[in-house]
Amino acid sequence: MRASYKWLAEYLDLAGLSPADLADRLTSAGLAVDAVDPLNRGVEGVVIGKVLDVRPHPQADRLKVCQVDVGGRQLEIVCGAPNVAPGLVVPVALPGAKLPGGVEIRIAEFRGVSSHGMLCSADELGLETRYLPKRDAEGLFVLPADLPLGADVVPHLHLDDVVFDLDLTPNRSDCLSIRGLVHELSAILRRPHRFPASVAAPEADGESPLQVRLETPRCPRYEAQLLDGAEIRETPLWMKMRLLAMGVRSIDLVVDVTNYVMLEWGQPLHAFDADAIAQGTIVVRQAREGERLVTLDGQERALTPDMMVIADPEKAIGLAGVMGGENSEIGPSTRRIALESARFDGASIRRTGQALSLRSEAQQRFEKGVDPAAVSSALHRATELLVQLAGSRPVGAPRRVPPQADVSKPTVISFSPHACARFLGVDVPEGEMRACFEALGFGVEHGEGAWRVEVPTRRPDIQAPADLYEEVARLYGYHHIPATSMRLPVEAPESSGHLMIVRKVRRALVDWGLCEVRTYALTSPEAEAPIAPSGVPVALLRPMSDDRRVLRRHLLPSLAEVARHNLAHQVPGGAIFEVGKMFLASSWPQQALPEEQQVLGMLWFGETEGNPFERPRPYDFYDAKGVCDALLARLGIRAAYQASQHVYLHPGRQASIEVNGAPVGFLGELHPDVGEAYDVKRAVYAQFDLDRLFSLASSDVRVRPIPRHPASRRDLAVVVPSELESQALIDSAWRTLGDGGDLRLVRVFDVYTGVGVPEGHKSLAVALWFQSDERTLTDAEIDQAVVAVLRAWEEAFGAKLRA
Amino acid sequence: MSDTWRHELETIRNEAMASLANTSDSKALNDWRIEVLGKKSALSQMSKAMGSLAPEDRRALGEALNRVRQELEQAWRSRQAEMEAKEKALRLERERIDVTLPGREVPLGAMHPISRVIEEIEDIFMSLGFSVVEGPEVETDHYNFELLNIPKDHPARDMQDTFYLTEEWLLRTHTSPMQVRTMERMRGRTPIRVIVPGRVYRRDEDDATHSHQFTQIEGLVVDEGIRMSDLKGTLEAFAKALFGPSQRVRLRPSYFPFTEPSCEVDLVCVSCGGAGCRTCKGTGWIEILGAGMVHPRVLDMSGYDSARYTGFAFGLGAERIAMLRYGISDIRMLYQNDLRFLRQFRHA
Numbered sequence A: 001m002r003a004s005y006k007w008l009a010e011y012l013d014l015a016g017l018s019p020a021d022l023a024d025r026l027t028s029a030g031l032a033v034d035a036v037d038p039l040n041r042g043v044e045g046v047v048i049g050k051v052l053d054v055r056p057h058p059q060a061d062r063l064k065v066c067q068v069d070v071g072g073r074q075l076e077i078v079c080g081a082p083n084v085a086p087g088l089v090v091p092v093a094l095p096g097a098k099l100p101g102g103v104e105i106r107i108a109e110f111r112g113v114s115s116h117g118m119l120c121s122a123d124e125l126g127l128e129t130r131y132l133p134k135r136d137a138e139g140l141f142v143l144p145a146d147l148p149l150g151a152d153v154v155p156h157l158h159l160d161d162v163v164f165d166l167d168l169t170p171n172r173s174d175c176l177s178i179r180g181l182v183h184e185l186s187a188i189l190r191r192p193h194r195f196p197a198s199v200a201a202p203e204a205d206g207e208s209p210l211q212v213r214l215e216t217p218r219c220p221r222y223e224a225q226l227l228d229g230a231e232i233r234e235t236p237l238w239m240k241m242r243l244l245a246m247g248v249r250s251i252d253l254v255v256d257v258t259n260y261v262m263l264e265w266g267q268p269l270h271a272f273d274a275d276a277i278a279q280g281t282i283v284v285r286q287a288r289e290g291e292r293l294v295t296l297d298g299q300e301r302a303l304t305p306d307m308m309v310i311a312d313p314e315k316a317i318g319l320a321g322v323m324g325g326e327n328s329e330i331g332p333s334t335r336r337i338a339l340e341s342a343r344f345d346g347a348s349i350r351r352t353g354q355a356l357s358l359r360s361e362a363q364q365r366f367e368k369g370v371d372p373a374a375v376s377s378a379l380h381r382a383t384e385l386l387v388q389l390a391g392s393r394p395v396g397a398p399r400r401v402p403p404q405a406d407v408s409k410p411t412v413i414s415f416s417p418h419a420c421a422r423f424l425g426v427d428v429p430e431g432e433m434r435a436c437f438e439a440l441g442f443g444v445e446h447g448e449g450a451w452r453v454e455v456p457t458r459r460p461d462i463q464a465p466a467d468l469y470e471e472v473a474r475l476y477g478y479h480h481i482p483a484t485s486m487r488l489p490v491e492a493p494e495s496s497g498h499l500m501i502v503r504k505v506r507r508a509l510v511d512w513g514l515c516e517v518r519t520y521a522l523t524s525p526e527a528e529a530p531i532a533p534s535g536v537p538v539a540l541l542r543p544m545s546d547d548r549r550v551l552r553r554h555l556l557p558s559l560a561e562v563a564r565h566n567l568a569h570q571v572p573g574g575a576i577f578e579v580g581k582m583f584l585a586s587s588w589p590q591q592a593l594p595e596e597q598q599v600l601g602m603l604w605f606g607e608t609e610g611n612p613f614e615r616p617r618p619y620d621f622y623d624a625k626g627v628c629d630a631l632l633a634r635l636g637i638r639a640a641y642q643a644s645q646h647v648y649l650h651p652g653r654q655a656s657i658e659v660n661g662a663p664v665g666f667l668g669e670l671h672p673d674v675g676e677a678y679d680v681k682r683a684v685y686a687q688f689d690l691d692r693l694f695s696l697a698s699s700d701v702r703v704r705p706i707p708r709h710p711a712s713r714r715d716l717a718v719v720v721p722s723e724l725e726s727q728a729l730i731d732s733a734w735r736t737l738g739d740g741g742d743l744r745l746v747r748v749f750d751v752y753t754g755v756g757v758p759e760g761h762k763s764l765a766v767a768l769w770f771q772s773d774e775r776t777l778t779d780a781e782i783d784q785a786v787v788a789v790l791r792a793w794e795e796a797f798g799a800k801l802r803a
Numbered sequence B: 001m002s003d004t005w006r007h008e009l010e011t012i013r014n015e016a017m018a019s020l021a022n023t024s025d026s027k028a029l030n031d032w033r034i035e036v037l038g039k040k041s042a043l044s045q046m047s048k049a050m051g052s053l054a055p056e057d058r059r060a061l062g063e064a065l066n067r068v069r070q071e072l073e074q075a076w077r078s079r080q081a082e083m084e085a086k087e088k089a090l091r092l093e094r095e096r097i098d099v100t101l102p103g104r105e106v107p108l109g110a111m112h113p114i115s116r117v118i119e120e121i122e123d124i125f126m127s128l129g130f131s132v133v134e135g136p137e138v139e140t141d142h143y144n145f146e147l148l149n150i151p152k153d154h155p156a157r158d159m160q161d162t163f164y165l166t167e168e169w170l171l172r173t174h175t176s177p178m179q180v181r182t183m184e185r186m187r188g189r190t191p192i193r194v195i196v197p198g199r200v201y202r203r204d205e206d207d208a209t210h211s212h213q214f215t216q217i218e219g220l221v222v223d224e225g226i227r228m229s230d231l232k233g234t235l236e237a238f239a240k241a242l243f244g245p246s247q248r249v250r251l252r253p254s255y256f257p258f259t260e261p262s263c264e265v266d267l268v269c270v271s272c273g274g275a276g277c278r279t280c281k282g283t284g285w286i287e288i289l290g291a292g293m294v295h296p297r298v299l300d301m302s303g304y305d306s307a308r309y310t311g312f313a314f315g316l317g318a319e320r321i322a323m324l325r326y327g328i329s330d331i332r333m334l335y336q337n338d339l340r341f342l343r344q345f346r347h348a
């Protein structure tokens, strides 16, 4: 919302307050002022002049040589504007004048003719021409003929004004008008205002010839005034400039008056060509199925029964509260005008605007709520202005439906000054509270303990005591509220076990060299296609782009994208992880909200950095497995690895991670096709279900005594078929000797293929540790156990001791 | 005893001592020992030849011979010790390494800056007695809007452009639905003190200051007698903990449908300390979060009688704090995950 300083100053004494001061006061009361811009953007030394004579330039076809009267003296000025003509009054930049954009005017020669200044267009004066009618925006800015020649244009063009750009919150629709802002400023500054409480109906004879029928409950009030004749159609300069200051485009006098009054009173108005209204009867109703209407912007709109239209008995002539119809548009030939001032249901107006992608000034005010008390006054005010400016005559009294005056009552709220002070935590004096309400124009009646505060319909946002507390607080000043400590019991926070696991995991991974990433949950089915996740994607109704139109079903594509970005930006590789959600649905749309599964995803891509002790090498499966092992150990979880079958992982290089037979995660090298699809070549992915980790994790430690008797280690190198998994040897050793006996640990410490090992085989070096809590074991005992293990290995796998 | 013998002994001794001084390594020293003290040495020859001497002479010469042998042995031992020390020193010198080479690397990862900020803020509020809870990212219109006093077709919905999944389901536009979910879960028990970190989504085009996905931290306190000044006190304590003891907060009136009164909360600009700079557009203050007293309708709809209970709520953007804190000028940096950026957060 833009607001003109000079317009406000008409109703309120602003003496001693600069526009910047005013902006500060408004902002600290909750009406944020984003910008304070002088309308004059640097015009200096430009005067009003009259073109006396125009002759062609002897050397240039498109230039003209003009004699211009600038008040007692005559200047010869070269001009290229097509609309220059004798008799026009225009802005003249004299030599030495300054124009916006740092332009300085000097005496200049144009093909042999000296030009002693410049005739200006609106654009050259720095005016926002999008708010001017077309003929003012193109060519020289033609001014009213009665302006004093030689006078500075700044005051005559009303450029000595300042525009506030207000960022109004949606609750303050009352401030979408000069009326509302004047009341607000009056309360903030504690200065009386002169804005009229109401405007009386202009005098007119008899009843209105217009008939109005309300056929929908969404229009609780409709008032209309018929006017005859509109001889003058040029909007006076002052009104054009005021509309420009407020950021509303000037179109023609009748339309401009309706907009002007809307800006002044906050009540949107509409003007119809009364001769286009069949039978002089206005019907407000819901649109019919299949009904169409060409709106003022020339668009044909398909209407739905949820939309409200203004119609006559034959056809729709406007979209109520949103935009008029072309068939009843005010045009140069319009003789009779029907002015509308009405109330429409805000939600309905909002839906219509959204459905048709329209966002008119009127619509914005209706959807936030207009003051029922302003409906009649705005109509009367517009009538008055059309009589004054256009030479129109009211025909009959306004037609009002329902006929009785508006019965909207002010809201009455019971207010306790004591409760207010306690709620805010600051002892605002009662007199101060009362003064606030009175300055706002609220009625205050004292009662026993509580007051009755009467809030005018102008302020629909005030409905309950808390709203009044806010009025007190913001007008008294939020800076008066002290910083206090709550008096709350000391309590242990609720257990945040899940949070603590996430933190523990995050910290451990960071300590082990992984970088945490955070990626977008919105992705595209195409980005997920290479891994073909199960289920269907949860899709947005109206995505902003194809790249982000579904919720992700997997973390891998997100991490692969990070890897791709880094590899493409001179990062040779890395290890990354994310704690994020996957959104799972079996069909979409479905009956229940999608499942949000929180997982830990990790990805190793590219090469290690390399150092003097180790050459750069590609990250591999065992880098990932090492981290998985360490993470499980850190969380106190014992898990087993089983070969798995994820299609997007390398068929021979993946494993599921299981606890008691149930998976908690998996890891594996990306399938080469997948690596290629994501442009990351080789990478290893691992994933854990965080809820599962959380339910399994344990930080309990029960200390066992350090053994008193020495342990014995036996190293066995056995030759086995290549495809045998080393875990099989370990499991077999435990099965053979049992886990309650003297065998304490079995570890594979070397894998060898090459000279001395037959083709299709490998040599595994396995260490077995034996120990007893009771005594030192004898060699014979240990030998016996080793023999048993070797026998079991041979029987099960054909394992042979390596020579 | 013959002077010849004596003289010869003297010569052997002198020559041996001289050649000992010339031994340069342990091999030469060993050769010297064999030559001077070994079975075939001149000394040994002399001992053997002594048998032909008269007993007195033999005894006298034997003593002299023994003395010389002991003297030479002693000299050999000390020469050996000296040489070993020298050789050891040489060997150690040869073992000198380049201490300026990097150590065997312990890889250091990095926490994402947003996580850093969230953990820090969680810690501050936990120390103030708050619990940390989390909620769903896919929400219903009911929780995200209606129960927060934002009815359908209400202009306040324009404040948050929403990603809808269906007519009723959406991606939460703020963490505020957890205010309602928390009150419903607590079923009237008090006090409520929670913070809720989480991802939220808005239909904004991504640019330097907007992201369609970002991270909020919601706070909620409900009890009897909670005052607006408590909101200010709590946020000031938080600001001091996060940005230092000289911090202050400033409240400015604002509007959120689910709080009344509502405020924007400013901190003293962290770049200039309040003097005015580009970050704070010369005002000395930076907007950091939105807050307010829980709207009575929200309390009532969530099962807390607004005539009895009051409360406050606040919501802050983790990205904004991270950007201020670490000097990040473009929010997209936080979601690009360039390791050259993330690795700068290695130090804890």
Ligand SMILES: [Zn+2]
Residues within 6 Å of the ligand: B269, B270, B271, B272, B273, B274, B275, B276, B277, B278, B279, B280, B281, B282, B284, B285
């Ligand atoms: Zn600053």
